[in-house]
Amino acid sequence: MDDLAASLKALGLDGVPQQPNTYPTLNPFDIYRSHIADLLSKSSGIDAKIIYPTLAWTAKPENGDLQLAVPALRQKGKNMAEFAKELAEKFPESPLVQPPMVNGTWVGFFFKPAPLTQLVIPAILKSGASYGFNPSLGLRDPANPAAGKKKMIVEFSSPNIAKPFHAGHLRSTIIGGFLANLYEAAGWEVVRMNYLGDWGKQYGVLALGFDKFGSEEELLQNPIGHLYDVYVKISKISKDEADLLKEKKEQIAKMKANGEDASAVEAESAKIQEEGIDEQARKYFKRMVDGEPVALGIWKRFRDLSIEKYKQTYARLNIRYDDYSGESQVKDESMDAAARIMEEKKVSEDSEGAVIVDLTKYSKKLGKAIVKKKDGTSLYLTRDIGAAFERMDKYNFDKMIYVVASQQDLHLAQLFKIMEAMGRKDVADRCQHINFGMVLGMSTRKGTAKFLDDILRDVGDKMHEVMRTNESKYQQVVDPEATADILGISAVMVQDMKGKRINNYPFDMDRMTSFEGDTGPYLQYAHARLCSIYRKAAEAAPEIPDDLSTVDLSILTETHAVDLVRQLALWPDLFLNAVKTQEPTTVLTYLFKMAHALSSSYDHLQVVGSEKPVMLARLALYAAARQTLSNGMKLLGLNPVERY
Numbered sequence: 001m002d003d004l005a006a007s008l009k010a011l012g013l014d015g016v017p018q019q020p021n022t023y024p025t026l027n028p029f030d031i032y033r034s035h036i037a038d039l040l041s042k043s044s045g046i047d048a049k050i051i052y053p054t055l056a057w058t059a060k061p062e063n064g065d066l067q068l069a070v071p072a073l074r075q076k077g078k079n080m081a082e083f084a085k086e087l088a089e090k091f092p093e094s095p096l097v098q099p100p101m102v103n104g105t106w107v108g109f110f111f112k113p114a115p116l117t118q119l120v121i122p123a124i125l126k127s128g129a130s131y132g133f134n135p136s137l138g139l140r141d142p143a144n145p146a147a148g149k150k151k152m153i154v155e156f157s158s159p160n161i162a163k164p165f166h167a168g169h170l171r172s173t174i175i176g177g178f179l180a181n182l183y184e185a186a187g188w189e190v191v192r193m194n195y196l197g198d199w200g201k202q203y204g205v206l207a208l209g210f211d212k213f214g215s216e217e218e219l220l221q222n223p224i225g226h227l228y229d230v231y232v233k234i235s236k237i238s239k240d241e242a243d244l245l246k247e248k249k250e251q252i253a254k255m256k257a258n259g260e261d262a263s264a265v266e267a268e269s270a271k272i273q274e275e276g277i278d279e280q281a282r283k284y285f286k287r288m289v290d291g292e293p294v295a296l297g298i299w300k301r302f303r304d305l306s307i308e309k310y311k312q313t314y315a316r317l318n319i320r321y322d323d324y325s326g327e328s329q330v331k332d333e334s335m336d337a338a339a340r341i342m343e344e345k346k347v348s349e350d351s352e353g354a355v356i357v358d359l360t361k362y363s364k365k366l367g368k369a370i371v372k373k374k375d376g377t378s379l380y381l382t383r384d385i386g387a388a389f390e391r392m393d394k395y396n397f398d399k400m401i402y403v404v405a406s407q408q409d410l411h412l413a414q415l416f417k418i419m420e421a422m423g424r425k426d427v428a429d430r431c432q433h434i435n436f437g438m439v440l441g442m443s444t445r446k447g448t449a450k451f452l453d454d455i456l457r458d459v460g461d462k463m464h465e466v467m468r469t470n471e472s473k474y475q476q477v478v479d480p481e482a483t484a485d486i487l488g489i490s491a492v493m494v495q496d497m498k499g500k501r502i503n504n505y506p507f508d509m510d511r512m513t514s515f516e517g518d519t520g521p522y523l524q525y526a527h528a529r530l531c532s533i534y535r536k537a538a539e540a541a542p543e544i545p546d547d548l549s550t551v552d553l554s555i556l557t558e559t560h561a562v563d564l565v566r567q568l569a570l571w572p573d574l575f576l577n578a579v580k581t582q583e584p585t586t587v588l589t590y591l592f593k594m595a596h597a598l599s600s601s602y603d604h605l606q607v608v609g610s611e612k613p614v615m616l617a618r619l620a621l622y623a624a625a626r627q628t629l630s631n632g633m634k635l636l637g638l639n640p641v642e643r644y
């Protein structure tokens, strides 16, 4: 704060303008909003508290950096256009903003370039990797940091063991990773949780399959792929049996209709039923449910080996989990306790031996949900109910986000409503479903299902090919394989985060790996180019200081330079907006806009070859841009490369 006060004093301002709940040291826009609100309040007599929230971003830079919609001030009985003019005329001379511009009922404010540059660039260079982020948002009590941070669970990715890692899991991983970073940057304590699909009769099927088709060696080498292969093989047998049973059933019916003796076929049929995979798997799973050590041990090994493998793959995406939970981890006691409450509160009812919750009384759309099958076994939904309460007991979270495809909208709506009906609105209100649309064209032929590793390898290979098309550049890359891998991952992630979450998009390998258009490789290029500018300048002029925050910035007067500074100044405010929208595209759109502004600036703002003071000032600008770009990319979960 002292630094800021001193800088503002040097610019001719006594004191730091600060409206309540604003963060002038972190966010330049807060300074300007407070400053404009103060001045307007003094000249118009309207309370600054009313003015402050009406000062909004402009859609076009020609309209200013901030604008005020005069009708939003709610001053009755005035001609709004006249009033706008009056406000502008009475606006006093300011060291920070130019005389306002009136456009109908709007008043637009432009920041004066020189003070803006002087405030923003050194601030970025000093705050470095934290520029834009605001760790006080997650405080329980902003006035008393000792009260600690609010706690958030982000549950994301959540694939199913021995099943393909499909597009829904990919999107959940990418979006969930972003949300976890976002809330961490906003000062929340974030628990990253993976809720594996690892329970149910199919894991009995899998264990049987491993007995028949499994290989210890392959299991150790490639647990995820191998378990899937085993599962596909055993499922085929199980399916054949089911088909056969169906045939027999028809045969029996026909024979009986004809008055023939069907007892031999009936016996065959019964034998299949008793000895078939389905029944064996049921029995096996029952042993798991009963906690029988051998059965449980085998299953646990599958689970542990799969998790080890997942960890490696997630690491490639810069993701680490705090908690590998899963459907198997939900305790019977939690589900029983929930069942008792549902029964007592008459939330649930018996229905032909099963237990259901009729949610149609709250909303038709919610339908009726089964919470216990006839044979007493739990279901996906039952486990989610138990899990939510367990998480509340374990973490006492303030908020929990489920990052799950929109195909499961109904499931999560049912879950939240059931919790509410059970009298736990307190928990339900803390839960949020973050949903998303589908990826089109990523599904492959049956049996050749894709795993996350394969997807990343495919895209990395493709990226390597694309890099090779520019041979001279390719020669300079130190580790092309590793770079292709990172660029490939960026390609997939950026394509995923480009649109609004709820939109579907086609998986388009050619487009996402292109260096042209708004792609991951393009963004990486923008970052690498800024790094290279610095490297080249340092080669040409070895005496460049490490700390560029004190160089003379008054030389930065070109439109391209000023426009860049205006964009950089916006980043902390944009971060706030991303916390509101919870949309990765909010960040990505901003980064692409900046990348475009950068690429059109290079011809106008040469670094190497310019006079030293000019070179230093431009270098400071580009260093600030690189920092901001890097902060945004990392927030999205990307790994900014320095060269390629």
Ligand code: ARG
Pocket: 155, 158, 159, 160, 195, 196, 197, 384, 402, 404
């Ligand atoms: N494993 C589930 C699936 O693949 C997703 C789990 C989502 N999370 C939850 N709490 N239900 O469909």
